[in-house]
Amino acid sequence: MLIISGLTVSGAHDPEEDKQTLDDLIVRTGKGDREAFAELYGRTRAAVYAMALSYLKNAEDAEDTAQDTFVKVLTSSGTYVPKGTPMAWILTITRNLSLMRMRRRMREGELSPEEWDAIPEDAPRVTSEDRLILGEAMRSLTDEERRIVLLHASSGLKHRETAKLLELPLSTVLSKYNRAIKKLQSVLKGELV
Amino acid sequence: MNENRINEMLDSALSHAAPDDLENVFLRAEKEKEKGSEIEVTETKTKKKFGKWQIWQRVLVAACLVLVVIGGVGGILLGQANAVVSVVSLDVNPGIELSINRGEKVISCRAVNADAEKLLSDMGGGRDLEGVKLDVAVNALVGALVRAGYLNDISSAILVSVEDDDETRAARIQQELVDYIDGALKGESGQASVFSHSTTRSEVEAIARDNNISTGKATLINEIIKNNGITDEDAFEKLSLLTVKELVELKRTGDSRIPIGSELAASAAIEYAGAAGKGVLTDVDPELDDVPPCYEVEIITDNGKYEYTVDAYTGEVLTGARDIFASAPKEKLTEDEALAAAKAHMTARFPELSGSTPEGVVIRTDDKDGEYEIEFVCGGYKFEYDIDIYTASVLDWDVEKINAGGNGSAQSPSETTASPSSPAPAPSADIGEEAAKAAAFSHAGVKEADVTLLRVVRDYDDGRLEYDVEFRVGNIEYEYEIDGETGAVISYDRETVGQAGTTTPPATKPETEPPTTTKPETQPPTTTKPTVSDIGSESAKAAAFAHAGVGENEVSNLKVERDYDDGILEYEVEFRVGNAKYEYKINGSTGAVISYEVEGDHDDDHDHNSAGGNASADIGAEKAKAAAFSHAGVSEADVRALKVEREEEHGRIEYEIEFRVGAYEYEYTIDGATGKVLSHEKDHDD
Known part of the structure; x- marks a missing residue:
């Protein structure tokens, strides 16, 4: 019942325990437990x-x-x-919905290569540091690098799991991840301490 | 800054930027549930499509609206103010009938089915519209339909019927309504097509009420029964279950059979897929005017989407994957399985090709979109398929007729079953085997009578029709690639066989391609070949020899290939001098050495780069960039978002070069010592 108390939303914690917790939260949500869903939402919304x-x-x-x-x-x-x-499971849903939306956008001709705004102007909790790093992640990285790095940072998934989710070879995920981190290190050099 | 810090910053930024509105999720889920309890397989929010010809539409929310205006007879009984002069019915599945008086105000608004009752529940069951002007009422209804998701799809249809004993007035009201609705749809960003007709009031009214449809839809059904010659006793009842879109398509085809309907098509696909009872969502799009007439059904699961085509009349599933839940861990299909799926799809549409074997098969894996891209030629048609990498669903396909050009290899599928919904593009020419052979012989300066071991293979390479011609004359073996459209020599190779160490005889004729004399007279203007100047293979050879500092008489095992690499004309010149093997790439327009390699030379066993000259340790960023651009076949002027990074890994210098051109994203790794392309990627920038 109180398994979830004391765990932080992100940061270092035991991944296996996390999975168990998320599994429990989904099951409880399925039984109509709104608090469980709220907890699930809090824990996964950044990754989604x-x-x-x-x-x-x-x-x-x-x-x-x-x-x-x-x-x-x-x-x-x-x-x-x-x-x-x-x-x-959750991120697969997100991926499918994203692909659906992308295809729809493409059909409607709304997609232009440079069109992205990572953060809305009126997002109150977003700091200038947030803006900077997300902006660089959007600007400096290739599509696949961005997916890999953002998922790694927010989901707690292992590279192996990311590879499976994104349907990429593990070696690709590893090399792209390293390359992406290097790129971010180099573009952020001097901008942040 | 270390990796952990970057990850922390990203995580924190994402968690700040991510939406945090739990209430909204609860609220929307409630709404979904309400919908779900009434209609099991419905989702109205997202509409999408995957292929050029696949326009998907939700089952049971199939979009068609009938608006019937009834007028005329009621007048005498009800007095002027309440006299019904017209009935307007709107059918979009919700069927709504508006009775209007002489002043074109709504006297009553009737829901003809349950969908309409639901729609009108926000308008006092229709009573709110009473006394309102017709155009205002129609505007309100169209707005409600768009908001409920009925008219957002381009395959949606709205049927407007006006019934009035006064034909002139009926025609006028009909025109006005179509204009109102068009305007309202534009305002609401709806995309439906509007169909309309006007009739005098008739006996269809009673039968329409019995079947819970509007009199407008009933009139359309009667027309179909009559025009298509449908003899089924229960035709009216069965047809009344179809959507307006299905009816409109059916009317167009003139088919005398009755389609099974979207619902049955969806269940057929679900059962076939082994998805019964799994609570999956489906999307159904009727394609009654396709060959063969079918329903395109998409089954949406948490594991992805699966696509099916279901025969519109028999309910037989024509294409799609079985047992989609059995294969829980997603296994990628092999290329053979993907090809088999494409073949099955092809033979379902072109039964006469079932005995033919696809030739020139090219399969590419597009991991990003999760599909195999397959091209092949079969029975004189070129097919292109996108096959889902997991489910074998046909995501997209295209067929193009290859014109035999009078010399031919192609027998065509019968005209009636040819190309599906778009006419095949302008046919490309095929010079035929004989002309290809003649071109090769002429280029080699040999007579057919002297030729042995002749082999001609018709092939597609990168979408280009080619003939591979191989033969021997004496102890010389020739291999040619001949452009199947123009007869031009794309590449050739000449090797002495049987007598090791013999030098290749010098060429007997100047080799300036293409040999225009061999082109058939029927040849169309060339479209695929870039119009760049061509120095010819002799000059290319000379350039390579000069660079290597050797004379042609010292050279053995000479091989020259003319090639287009990413749009750049190149000659690949290979030869041996003593123990050393040389490989050159010569720019076919300028004669410049693009790259060269020497192997086996006792003191010089490594790569070189033309730009680098004497292979210094670091060629520099400029030259690395140039190597990448040259390989990619782009000019620096077109390049955007260029990034060059110099890295030292394992004691080697590498340049990581990324850039964009048009919609593509390129990534290169260039050897910093030699300028050689170590790895490269080209991605569609989505």
């Missing part, structure tokens, strides 16, 4: 947003898709079978 943003490159679309994901999670959690991959 990261996934959506890394595909859609547009804050507004990413926000919509993140919310769509949670509606789907809430309505289909009743059929969730815990398999020890709760984050992957």
Whole structure:
């Protein structure tokens, strides 16, 4: 019951314990436990947003898709079978919804290569440092690098799991991750301490 | 800044930027649930499409609205103010009938089915519209339909019917309504097509009420039964279950059979997929005017989307994956399986090709979109498929007729079953095997009578029709690639066989391609070949020899290939001098040495780069960039978002070069010592 207390939303904690917790939260959500869903939402919303943003490159679309994901999670959690991959389950939903939205955008001709705004102007909690790092992640990284780095930072997924989720070879994920971190280190050099 | 700090910053930024509105999620989920309890397989929010010809539409929210205006007869009984002069019905599945009086005000608004009742529940069940002007009422209704998601899809249809005994007035009201609705749709960013007709009031009214449809839709059904010659006793009842879009398509095809309907098509696909009882969502798009007439059904699961085509009349599933839940861990299909799926799809549409074997098969893996891109030629048609890497669903396909050009290899599928919904693009020419052979013989300066071991293979390479011609004359083996459209020599190779160490005889004729004399007269203007100047293979050879500092008489195992690499004409010149093997790439327009390699030379066993001259340790960023641009076939002027990074790894200098050109993103790793391309990637920048 109180497994979740004392765990922080992000940062270093035991990944296996985390998975167990998320699995439990989804199952409880499926049984109508709103508090469990609230906890789940708090723990995963950054990763879901990261996934959506890394595909859609547009804050507004990413926000919509993140919310769509949670509606789907809430309505289909009743059929969730815990398999020890709760984050992957949620992020797969996000990925599918993002791809759907991308295809729709493409069909509607709304997609231009440079069109992205990582952060809306009126986001009150976003600091200038947030803006800087997210902006660089959008600007300096390739699509795949961005997906890999943002997911790694926010989801707690292992590279192996990221590889599976993004349907990429593990070696690609590792090399792109390292390269992306190097790039960010180099562009942020001198801008931040 | 270390890696952990970057990750922390990103995590914190994302968590600050991510939406934090739990209430909104609860609220929307509630709404979804309400919807879900009434209609199992419905989702109205997102509409999308994947292929050029696949326009998806939600089952059961199939969009078609009938608006019927009834007028005329009621007048005498009800007195002027309440006299019904017209009935307007709107059918979008919700069917709504508006009865209007002479002043074109709404007297009553009737929901003809449950969908309409739901829609009107916000308008006092329709009573709110009473006494309102017709245009205002129609505007309100169209707005409600758009908001409920009925008209957002370009495949949605709205049927406006006006019934009035006064034909002139009926026609006028009809025109006015179509204009109102068009205007309202534009304002609401709806995308539906508007169909309309006007009739006099008739006996369809009773039968329409019995079947819970509007009189407008009933009139359309009667027309179809009559025009298509449908003899089924229960035709009216069965057709009344179809959407307006299905009816409009059916009317167009003139088919006398009755389609099974979106619902049955969806269940057929679900059952076939082994997804029954899994609570999956489906998207169904009727394509009754396709060949064969079918429903395109998409099943949406948490694991992804699966696409099916279901025969519109038999309910047989024509294409799609079985047992989609059985294969829980997603396994990628092999290329053979993907090709088999493409073939199955092809033979379903072109049964006469079932005996033919696809030739010139090219399969590419596009991991980013999760698809195999497959190209092949079969029975004189060129097919292109995108096959889902996991499900074998056909995501997109295209067929193009290859014109045999009078010399031919191609027998065509019968005209009636040809190209699906778009006409095949302008046909490309095929010079035929004989002309290809002749071109090779002429270039080699040999007579067919002297030729042995002849082999001609028709092939597609990068979408280009080619003939590979191989033959021997004496102890010389020739290999040619001949452009199948123009007869031009794309590349050739000549090797002495049987007598090791013999030098290749010098060429007997100047080799300036293409040999225009061999082109058939029917040849169309060339479209695929870039119009760049060509120094010819002799000059290319000379350039390589000069660079290597050797004379042609010292050279053995000479091989010259003419090639286009990313749009750049190149000659690849290979030869041996003593123990050393030389490989040159010569720019075919300028004669410049693009790159060269020497192997086996006792003192010089490593790569060189033309730009670097005597392979110094670091060629510098400029030259590394140039090597990447040259490889990519782009000019610096077109390049955007260029990044060059110099790295030292394992004691080697490497340049990481990234840039964008048009919609593509390039990534190169260039050897800092030699300028050689160590790795490269080209991605569509999505």
